[in-house]
Amino acid sequence: MAPEELLKQKSFNVVISADDCGKRRNRTEIRRILLDGGYPGEQIYEFDKRKEGIQRYDPSQYFAPDFIKYQEEEILIDGGCYNLDSALEMRRHCKNLKKVYAFEPDPISYKHCLAVQQETGFEQVKMIQAGTWNSKTTLSFEIGNDGGSSLAKTGEISVPVVTIDETVMPEDRITYIKLDVEGAELESLEGARITIQKYKPKLAVCLYHKPEDLITLPLYIKGLVPEYKLYVRHHSNVPEETVLYAVIP
Template sequence: MAQWGGVIAKNKLVANFNLQKLQFIVENILNDEYSKNLYLSAILNWVSPNKGLFITLYYDHIWKYYKSVNIAKSSEKIIANNYELYLYDLSKLPIIYMLDSKNPHNITNLDSKNPLKIYYSQYGIFINFILEQYAYRDLIRAESGDYVIDGGACYGDTALYFSHLVGEKGRVFAFEFVDENLEIFNKNMALNPHIKNIELVKRPLYVDSKTIVSYSGVGGGARMNKDAKQGIKTISIDDFVRDYEVEKIDFIKFDIEGSELSALKGAKNTIQKFKPKLAICLYHSFSDYVEIPLFLKDLLPEYEFYFDHFTIGLLESVLFAKVKQ
C-alpha cells in the first residue's frame, strides 16, 4: 500500500471500509479468483491517488472494438440533458465473440430483420451491448423466456438489451421515474415498434411502497431524494410482484444511484421465492461494496457470487449472483 498511495490511501481504506468484512467477503462469499482479485482492485482504485493502476480487465481484448461502434452510428441526433445522443442501428455492430468461453457466443447477435435502434452514446452502446456489463461471462445472464426487473431503465438502453435476450416469451419490467429520462425512453421505444415485451413502471424502487420522493441530477446520474412533501411514491419489488400478479422473476438488475440496498430489502420475499439471477451495481457508495454482498448472502445462502468491473475508472462495478447448480 505504501508503494501505491502511501499513508493517504491506507487511511482512506481504513476510514471507509471495514477490513474484517472485506476479508470475509473475499474468503467466504466471492466464488472465483477473478472476482476476488478484481473486487479488491476496484476498492483500491477508490482509495489510491493512482486511478486505474490496479484494474486489470478480463475484457482488454474487446476494448479494441470501441471505435467500431461508430459503424452503427447515424448523423441523426437529439439533445438530452445538454448531451448529444446519436441514433444507432444496433444490427450494424461488429460481430464479436468471447474468445475464451467454453461455449463461445456472439455477443452482438442482433436481428437485422428487426434491428434495435436507439438514441444513445458510443460509450453506453459499447458498455451495454458489447461488453455486456449485466452479464458475467457465460455463467450469469438474462436468457430466453426470463422475466427481468430492469431497475434504473434510464433511456431504455438496458430494457432493449434485455428484451433482445429474453425474446417473445420473456418480459422486461423497466422501472424509471425521472421525467427527462422518460422522454428519451419513450422516443427509443417508438423507434422499435416490434418490441412487445417491455413494460414501463414509472415508480422509484425502494424498501416500501409509501415513501414520497423527489429527485436531483439528470440522466443516468439522477438520484432519489427522500422525505419530500411532494413528488412520486416509491414501490417495492415485493409489492409490485404481488399487486401485478407477476408469475415469476428470473433476473434482477439494479443501477439506481445508491438505492440498491434499500430496493433489495424491498425484494426479500421475491428473491427468496424465485431465487433470480442478480446484477447489482455497487459503485454508488463505499458501504455498498460491503453491505450488499453480506445482505444477500444472509438472505439466500444458496447464492454463488461473482464480481466484475468494466472500466479502468471508478464506475461500472457489478455484483452478480446465481443459485448454485
C-alpha cells in the first residue's frame, strides 16, 4: 500500500519496524510522514528489535566456530571495530593476541573505542580513524553512532579511507581479518589483496549487506587464494549477521 493511500484511509493500526543495521532514524522519518499527513498518533506503534528480545549481534560469531584454529600468536585486522567488542572477544579466544589494527571511521565510535581501550588496558590495539577501502581517498559517510554507520553517497560528513595493504607494517604477519564494514566488504578485500595472498590469514567477512555479496565475495576470495576452504554461518533470527569464513585446511 502506498503511503498516500494509507494517509487517505487512516483506518489501520500501523506498526513501524525499520531498525535494520541500526538505522533507527528510518522509524523516526516514517512516523514523521504519517503524523504530518494527519494520521492518528494513537494508531502508530514502533517495534524495536533490540527491546523485543530478538537476537541481533554476538561478537563471538567471528571467532567461535569450531573450524577456526588459533595459532600461538595472532595479529588481527578489525575492519569496522565500532566499540572494540570484536577485538576483546578475540582476546578471549586466542592465547596471545600480539596486535590489533582497529579501523573505525565514525568519529563518535572512534572516541568510544579509545575510551574502551584505556578502560580495558588493551595495549595491543592500534586505533586507526579511517575506513577500509581499495584506495586511499576521502568518501562521504553517514553517521549513525552505532553499528550501522556507513559510507554513503549523501552522508553528513567526509571520512578518510585507506587500504589494509598500505596500513599494515611490513614486520607484522597478519593472521586474521574480520570485516563488518556495512557494504564496503568487497572494496576492503581488494585493498587487502597483497596481505591476503602473502599471509593467507583466516577471514571472517559479513555477507549480508548487499545481495550480490553472496556471490561476489566468495568468488573474489577464492580467486585470491584457491586453497581457502569457505564456510557460511548465520548468527541471528533476523536477516542480519551472516558471516563468510575462509580458512586454510
